[in-house]
Amino acid sequence: MIRFEVESGITFQQFRIMISKKLKVGLKFLKLTREDKKLFKSSDDKKTLQKLGIVHGNLIILLPKCLDQEKIQKEKEQKKQEEEELKRKAEGIIIGPDLGITDEHNEEQIIELENEWDSKQEKELLMPILDRIKEGKIVLPYYLQVRMKNLGNNSLSMSVIDWLDETKPKISHQEKGDCIGVEFDFQSGNAFHSFVSNTNYEIPRVGYLFGTVNNDGSVTVDFIYEPPQKVLPKTQRVYILENEEEFKLMKGISKLLGLKPVGWVVAHKPKRSKRKLMKAWQIIQAARIQARFGEHAVTVIACPRKSGKAQFEAYQVSNQTVELVKQNKVKLSSRDYTLDFFERVIVEKKKEMSAGSYFFMITIPIIIHQSFLKNNFFIENRGPWNRGDLNVHLMTNKEKSWEEKFSDPHFLLFLAKMEIFSLKTDFPMLCTQIKNKEKITSGFSLMLEMFQN
Template identity: 30%
Template sequence: MMIRIRSRDGLERITIDNPHITIAQLKTLIESQLRVPVQNQTLSTNQNLLLAKTLEDIARFTDMSNPQTLVSSIGIAHGSIVYLAYEGERTVAGPNVKPAGSFGRKMTIEDLIAKQMRVTRQENPHCELVSFDRDTANVFQNYVNESLAFAVKRGGIMYGTVSPEGKVEVDFIYEPPQQGTEDNLLLLRDPDEENLVEAIALGLGMRKVGFIFTQTISQKKKDYTMSNAEILQATELHGQSELKEWVTAMVKLEVNEDGGADVHFEAFQMSDMCIRLYKEGWFETEIGEEVDPKLSRMKKDVVVGVKDTREVDNDFFLVVVKIFDHQGPLSTTFPVENRNSPVTMKALKTHLDRTKTLSFVKRISDFHLLLLLARILDVNADVPALAVCVQTQTSVPEGYQLLIESLASAS
């Protein structure tokens, strides 16, 4: 049996073999395990004991003053909190802990709680809303619906813009190399390819704005909004971004009123507390099969409500974001990278032949096409120059037109 002891030094624990011990025996255990002499101890189930500032104030707490009273008779059981005031000093076990102050140097309840992490729900996101380019969202969901049948997970990094008011617009999705299963998504990050993506985005006046992933049909049967593995992955990417408006989007199948299935988008931000806990190393990152997927496990106790716990409901970390749509500046008709079939120059020739009636800048106004070209052209000069032409919808220099057409013709 474990009883929690809260004093001016914070929350500690003692182990008890017999739940029917007396208060005198409890004090003896506190002396042996926490090194506070019995004669210096005052115990109470009333947290206001820790606010008492004088011996006279402390003496008023008498609910645990009879040494022969059984602790079970006053409701103390496994997990209960007993408040301890004591005279003198002691060294608290643990790294870099200084001796507690002498009697009279009290901490308030708020001070004690502040020494721990308190997990609460965050009511409002930092972004006003997220708006998806209709065609970009459609290309992503069509693939996972028609080609993958929502049987394995898929993910991508969202790029776009953020307005001064916090409105996030998603204009293209980069799908990195990855491996998806029913329950997990492994992004095989390719720094060289991502450098090309960043160069294109910079030329387009865009940046990373979020992470998008799918849930599978098998996950629909489980009782969570996001699993602990999804929370960890989304939080890691959010934390790396350093963008307070960063959005995590989720795509899944939902049963409609007619009994059919509709593709459904949801958007969230990971809470500020979630990001802080992750950056400070509180999350257990190795998740065993015995852990309920709707719970995130911590390495140390956090406070949820009035409870100290190491398991937090994932929903505490999610802040809902409103979803809108818009028509963005890019087309989405070029094959998408890192899917089942490699994208080759033959795809470029097919695309250019199909779009002959458009201006050349319109013909190349597709992120996935620019990424194919970026593998061959100079990433520091050619790629930004072409991206700027696309952003401003100005004529592509003739030299670039000839180069791109020759690359297509050589396939």
């Protein structure tokens, strides 16, 4: 039981507002009766308590169901807001927090906020976003919508700016990657790096890594497939020209060998930066690779030491970077080791339009291992292949066993592309024998010798 002390001249509506605030129950859910359980009507709101016969000592009863009804209604509204928020997020719309200021008796709070006004400064700061608000791409919280309605679209409080800052992406460095380490085949790495070495590091090169994702979260790289590619001389950026048919063959062969794509590698001239940083175009490409090949996909960078020998470094980009690239919120900068944003973001508590490579990349430990595969055949897309390459390969490696000749992914791709062996009928048995290090069935070697002759 709650006791109220009121003036005799107040209306029943004013009395209801007092009860509403005290019990924290919305006005529309407040159902009151007299002691005789006779319900008050909406027409009673404008009458005074005296006129209604309410005097000192009278008991006013709140229906118990009021609280249940309000709870049910709030749950419905909350569910509806969650559904709308999911829908808007799917459409790329920014959603404002719901502060729950919806009842008439809360207008006082809105009026208090309106007194914190500086329209000139706010108009200048907020003009760029007004069109987006009108188009519905930015949905403000309820109390700010009311103020816009009452004071005009060009009048918003400074709290809008604070709220918009809260919705901006906060760029932070991710300490650990999804991949805990890389085992990198040194033969494949050296064969790959030899391309840039032979061109005096003037033409960079990229390739896809094929291997396995291990149970502990590490990645083992067994060979490198080099897709068709083009280099822009001024920027030294490499563009991959996908050959879908060839890549499908390579994936099919690797699957039969128990392998799959696990990342990409790029080889280029020595870095200008002394710090171990990825270039901006490499970060964007790495994000696309991780989105395409899976969260454990890695980036390996090969560049020469002072001695000229290859040095390999492994990286991943953060999960946040993958999402930013997916949503097309970043772009290349004029600076090699910086990414630009299309809209301001928060970087180390400051509003910025760009951020350095450090914020996007994660260094991954890398060690060298020896794969069960070889690198003896001409590597794809460094020059045109023809059937005469088979004779050269067999003559050059005539002292080697058929197991060594066949255990070369580039040679297997050649056999598939030239339709010498069938991916459906010949490769399953051949790849199983290679994978298990078994003796190659003599039928395969006889077929090659017949084809050679």
